[in-house]
Amino acid sequence: MPFISQTERQSDYNLIPSSCPIVIDNGASYFRMGWAGESEPRIIFRNIVQRPRHKITGETVTIVGDHDPALLKYFDCTRSGPRSAFDNDVVFQFEIMEYVLDFAFDRLGADESPINHPILITECACNPVQSRSKMAELLFETYGVPSIAFGVDAAFSYKYNQKLGICDRNGLAICSGFSTSHVIPFINGEPVYEACCRTNVGGYHVTDYLKQLLSLKYPHHMARLTWEKVEDLKMEHCYITLDYASEVRLFQKGGKEAEEKTRCWQLPWTPTPVEEPPSEEEIARKAALREKHGQRLREMAEAKRCSKINELENELKGLEFLIQQLRHVNGNDIPSFLSETGYVSKQEIESAIVKVTQSLRKAKGEQDEIEEKQDPSGTEKYTLIDIPDNLLTPEQIKEKKRQLFLKTTSEGRQRAKQKRFEQELERERRNKEDEQRRLENPEVYMEQLRVKYKELSEKVDQRKKQKTNANNTTETNNGVGRGERLNAAQKERMRLLTTAAFDRGKGEDTFGIKDEDWQLYKKMSKDNDDEDDTPNEDEAELARIGSRLREIDPTFFPKTESAGTEPPRLRPLTQEDFQIVIGVERFRCPEILFRPNLVGIEQAGLDEMAGVSIQRLKSRVERLKEEEEEGITNSVLITGGSCLYNGMSQRLEDGIRMMRPCGTRIRILRASDAVLDTWRGAASFASTMHFSRQAFTKMDYYEKGEDWLRGYQLKYSF
Amino acid sequence: MEQEVIDSEMVLPTHLSFKKIQMYEKYPKGQARGRHWKHLKQIIQAENYQNYPADEPNYVNIESPPSMHPRKQICDITGYEAPYSDPRTHLRYANTEVFKVIRSLPNEYVQRYLALRNAAVVLK
Structure with missing residues (x-):
C-alpha cells in the first residue's frame, strides 16, 4: 500500500x-x-475529521485522520462520519x-x-x-x-x-488526484494556466464506483465493503486497459485468459455443521417411541372405558334395586320414599334404566344390536299412535306424543341406513366399473386417474386457501372491517343485509309470498363458516382416487399436507457465497478517468484533456514557438495517486498519439x-x-x- | 476516557498552546454549530468571474469541455458493451441473460444502477 x-x-x-x-x-x-x-x-x-461522541462520558471529541479502527469502539460514530x-x-x-x-x-x-x-x-x-x-x-x-x-x-x-x-522545460503535467484531474502545460519551466484544463474525476470517483458496483453485486456483503477496504482493492487490483472493448469481450467470451485476470477475495467463512440425515437406528428408535406412546394412550383409553362400564353397571344395579324395593312400597308412600333418591315417579326410574342400559351397551360396543333389536318390537311399542286424541287421558296423550317421536326417529334412522346401504352398493358398482376399465386399458386408465387426481387436489387446495384467507381476515379483527377483502359468500351476505336494511317501503311488499323468500334469512344468518357440499364431495372423491392410485400405481405418492406448510429448506451457504469476485470491475472502474461519462460526468477524459490543453496553448498563448508546441508531448509527466494504475502510460500514449500529427514524438514519463x-x-x-x-x-x-x-x-x- | 485511547493520542486536545485563538473561543458552544460555510457553487458565484477578462484563467474556465470522442455505452450490470437499452428501466444491457437479470431487479436496485451514471430519477 x-x-x-x-x-x-x-x-x-x-x-x-x-x-x-x-x-x-x-x-x-x-x-x-x-x-x-x-x-x-x-x-x-x-x-x-470525525467528531464522534465518547460512549461513556458523552462528550463530543475530535479525531483527525485515520486511527486504529479497534479504538473507535469507545466512540459512537453513528451520527457523524468522516468529513x-x-x-x-x-x-x-x-x-x-x-x-x-x-x-x-x-x-x-x-x-x-x-x-x-x-x-x-x-x-x-x-x-x-x-x-x-x-x-x-x-x-x-x-x-x-x-x-x-x-x-x-x-x-x-x-x-x-x-x-x-x-522531464524537460517544456512539457505537460497530467496530474490525477483524489477528486479532480488536471493537465497543465509547462513552457520554459513555468506552468501556463491559460492552457490548463480540469476534469472533475479522480481517485474518489474510482473507489466510489467500485464500491457501488461491488455492493450492488454482493448486497449481502455490503458491510464488508468499507471505503478503506475498497480503496485497498482498487490499489491492488485495478488496472487500465489499452482497449476497453477488446478486454471486455475477453471476459464476455470467458475462457482461460479471463479467468486468469479475475481476482477473488475470500471473506472469512466457516462451514456450517452439516446436518446428517437420521440413521436407521434413529428412525427405528423414534418409531418405537411413538409406538410406546400409542400403546400407553390405548391402555389409558381402555382403562377409562372399563371404569365407565363399571360405573354404569353399578348405577344400573342401584336402579334395579330401587325398582325392586319400590314393588314392596305402598302406592301412597312412593313420593315420600322416592324423595330421598331424587326421582319423582316409577316411570322416571324406568326411563333412567333404559338410558343407562343403552349407554352401557354403547360403552361395550354393542351399538348395532339395539337398533336391530328394537326394530321388530317397533310395531308393538307404538300402541297409542292410531288412537285419536279425544279417546285418551292427558297422560296417554303425553305418552302418545312420546311414541310418535320415537317412531319418527326410528324411521329416520331406518331410512338413513337404507341410504347408506344403497350408497355402498353404488360404490361397489363403480369400483367394479373402474376395475373393468382398468383391465381394458391399464395405462390410459392410470393416466386419467392421475390427471383427475391432480385437478381435484388443485381444486381442493384452492378452496382451502380461500377459506383460510377468509378466516384470517375475520380472525384478526373479529368480523369484517371496512375495506377488507371479502370472499364471494360474504359479499353476497353483505348485499342481502344492506338490501334488507334499505328496501323498506319501496313499492308493494311481496316478501313471503313465495316460499323461497324465507330462505333469505337462512343465508343472512350464516356467516363465513358456511361450507358447501361440493368441497366435501371433492375431498371424498380425491381420497377415493388417491387410495385407488395407491393400490394400482407403485410410483404414486399422495401430496402430504406437511410438505406444503414446512418452510422451503435453505441451501446451505458455501465457500463461494463468501467470495467477492472482481473481474471486469478491475478495469471498468479506472476506465472512468478516460471516459468520465460512464459515471455521468460529461467532460473529456485524461487523454482528450491533453489534446484540449495543447489546443488551448495554441489559441490562447501568443508568441508560442513552433518547436515549443512540438516538443511539449516529448515530456508528458504523469503524477498524482490516480496515475499509479498499471497500463496508464501505454493508454495515455495511444490516446495522445491519436490526436497529434503523425510522427510527433511522444514520451510519457512516470x-x-x-x-x-x-x-x-x-x-x-x-x-x-x-x-x-x-x-x-x-x-x-x-x-x-x-x-x-x-x-x-x-x-x-x- | 480509556487508557489505550489516551495512549494513542487520537483525540485532539481542546486547548493548544501554540494557537492564538482557541477553537472554543471561535466557535462557542451552544451557538449554532460553527458557521455556514459557502459551498463551492456559492464560492464560484461570489467570485464574479464575469467581471474579469475571459482569457484570464479562473476556476471555472479551466474546466474541460465535454468529450468529443464517440461515446460507447456499456452494460450497467456487467460492464460489457451494451447494444440494447431497456425501455422500462432505462438500463443498458449486453445480452438476454443480463436482460433477465434487470427485469428481476427490484426498483431500488435499478435506481442505484442508474444513479451510478447520474441517470436516476430524482424526486424533489
Missing part, C-alpha cells in the same frame, strides 16, 4: 531555526507536512481545516509560542480567491505565522521531476514518486531564496487586499 499514515509526534521542533519554512501539501485525500529542505514529510495522515474540508479540490470548510492544522502542528511538535515559521501550502490550480484568503486569514490570525506562500501541487511535482532530469513528489518539490522550493521573496506577510495581505491575492502567483523557476 503506497499510502501510510505517519503521525508520530516530532521532538525536534524547538531545534529548527524559525527561518526554516514549514511545507504543507494539502491534498484532498492526504495531508502532508514537513520541513523545507528535507526529503521526506514528517507528518502524513488522511485529510479527514473533509474539501468540496471538489477547493477548501471550503475552514472549521474542519482548522482541526486538521491543529492536529498537524501538534504532531510536528509545536508548543507554547505561536507558529514562528513561514508556511508554504499547496492549493489547486486557479483556486478561488475566497478560499485562498480564508486560508491565509486562518494561518495568520489563529496560528500567528509570519508569512505564507501558495503553490500548485502539480507544478511542484513537475518542477521536482524536472530537477531530477525526468513521476519518480507520484504521491510524494509534490511535497518534495515544495520542500526543495521552500529551501531556496525564491521562497522568501515570494511569500507574503500579514502586513502585505491587509495592505494589498483580496484583489492582489487574486492575482498572486508563485514563480517556480529560478
Whole structure:
C-alpha cells in the first residue's frame, strides 16, 4: 500500500531555526507536512475529521485522520462520519481545516509560542480567491505565522521531476488526484494556466464506483465493503486497459485468459455443521417411541372405558334395586320414599334404566344390536299412535306424543341406513366399473386417474386457501372491517343485509309470498363458516382416487399436507457465497478517468484533456514557438495517486498519439514518486531564496487586499 | 476516557498552546454549530468571474469541455458493451441473460444502477 499514515509526534521542533519554512501539501485525500529542505514529510495522515461522541462520558471529541479502527469502539460514530474540508479540490470548510492544522502542528511538535515559521501550502490550480484568503486569514490570525506562500501541487511535482532530469522545460503535467484531474502545460519551466484544463474525476470517483458496483453485486456483503477496504482493492487490483472493448469481450467470451485476470477475495467463512440425515437406528428408535406412546394412550383409553362400564353397571344395579324395593312400597308412600333418591315417579326410574342400559351397551360396543333389536318390537311399542286424541287421558296423550317421536326417529334412522346401504352398493358398482376399465386399458386408465387426481387436489387446495384467507381476515379483527377483502359468500351476505336494511317501503311488499323468500334469512344468518357440499364431495372423491392410485400405481405418492406448510429448506451457504469476485470491475472502474461519462460526468477524459490543453496553448498563448508546441508531448509527466494504475502510460500514449500529427514524438514519463513528489518539490522550493521573496506577510495581505491575492502567483523557476 | 485511547493520542486536545485563538473561543458552544460555510457553487458565484477578462484563467474556465470522442455505452450490470437499452428501466444491457437479470431487479436496485451514471430519477 503506497499510502501510510505517519503521525508520530516530532521532538525536534524547538531545534529548527524559525527561518526554516514549514511545507504543507494539502491534498484532498492526504495531508502532508514537513520541513523545507528535507526529503521526506514528517507528518502524513488522511485529510479527514470525525467528531464522534465518547460512549461513556458523552462528550463530543475530535479525531483527525485515520486511527486504529479497534479504538473507535469507545466512540459512537453513528451520527457523524468522516468529513473533509474539501468540496471538489477547493477548501471550503475552514472549521474542519482548522482541526486538521491543529492536529498537524501538534504532531510536528509545536508548543507554547505561536507558529514562528513561514508556511508554504499547496492549493489547486486557479483556486478561488475566497478560499485562498480564508486560508491565509486562518494561518495568520489563529496560528500567528509570519508569512505564507501558495503553490500548485502539480507544478511542484513537475518542477521536482524536472530537477531530477525526468522531464524537460517544456512539457505537460497530467496530474490525477483524489477528486479532480488536471493537465497543465509547462513552457520554459513555468506552468501556463491559460492552457490548463480540469476534469472533475479522480481517485474518489474510482473507489466510489467500485464500491457501488461491488455492493450492488454482493448486497449481502455490503458491510464488508468499507471505503478503506475498497480503496485497498482498487490499489491492488485495478488496472487500465489499452482497449476497453477488446478486454471486455475477453471476459464476455470467458475462457482461460479471463479467468486468469479475475481476482477473488475470500471473506472469512466457516462451514456450517452439516446436518446428517437420521440413521436407521434413529428412525427405528423414534418409531418405537411413538409406538410406546400409542400403546400407553390405548391402555389409558381402555382403562377409562372399563371404569365407565363399571360405573354404569353399578348405577344400573342401584336402579334395579330401587325398582325392586319400590314393588314392596305402598302406592301412597312412593313420593315420600322416592324423595330421598331424587326421582319423582316409577316411570322416571324406568326411563333412567333404559338410558343407562343403552349407554352401557354403547360403552361395550354393542351399538348395532339395539337398533336391530328394537326394530321388530317397533310395531308393538307404538300402541297409542292410531288412537285419536279425544279417546285418551292427558297422560296417554303425553305418552302418545312420546311414541310418535320415537317412531319418527326410528324411521329416520331406518331410512338413513337404507341410504347408506344403497350408497355402498353404488360404490361397489363403480369400483367394479373402474376395475373393468382398468383391465381394458391399464395405462390410459392410470393416466386419467392421475390427471383427475391432480385437478381435484388443485381444486381442493384452492378452496382451502380461500377459506383460510377468509378466516384470517375475520380472525384478526373479529368480523369484517371496512375495506377488507371479502370472499364471494360474504359479499353476497353483505348485499342481502344492506338490501334488507334499505328496501323498506319501496313499492308493494311481496316478501313471503313465495316460499323461497324465507330462505333469505337462512343465508343472512350464516356467516363465513358456511361450507358447501361440493368441497366435501371433492375431498371424498380425491381420497377415493388417491387410495385407488395407491393400490394400482407403485410410483404414486399422495401430496402430504406437511410438505406444503414446512418452510422451503435453505441451501446451505458455501465457500463461494463468501467470495467477492472482481473481474471486469478491475478495469471498468479506472476506465472512468478516460471516459468520465460512464459515471455521468460529461467532460473529456485524461487523454482528450491533453489534446484540449495543447489546443488551448495554441489559441490562447501568443508568441508560442513552433518547436515549443512540438516538443511539449516529448515530456508528458504523469503524477498524482490516480496515475499509479498499471497500463496508464501505454493508454495515455495511444490516446495522445491519436490526436497529434503523425510522427510527433511522444514520451510519457512516470513521476519518480507520484504521491510524494509534490511535497518534495515544495520542500526543495521552500529551501531556496525564491521562497522568501515570494511569500507574503500579514502586513502585505491587509495592505494589498483580496484583489492582489487574486492575482498572486508563485514563480517556480529560478 | 480509556487508557489505550489516551495512549494513542487520537483525540485532539481542546486547548493548544501554540494557537492564538482557541477553537472554543471561535466557535462557542451552544451557538449554532460553527458557521455556514459557502459551498463551492456559492464560492464560484461570489467570485464574479464575469467581471474579469475571459482569457484570464479562473476556476471555472479551466474546466474541460465535454468529450468529443464517440461515446460507447456499456452494460450497467456487467460492464460489457451494451447494444440494447431497456425501455422500462432505462438500463443498458449486453445480452438476454443480463436482460433477465434487470427485469428481476427490484426498483431500488435499478435506481442505484442508474444513479451510478447520474441517470436516476430524482424526486424533489
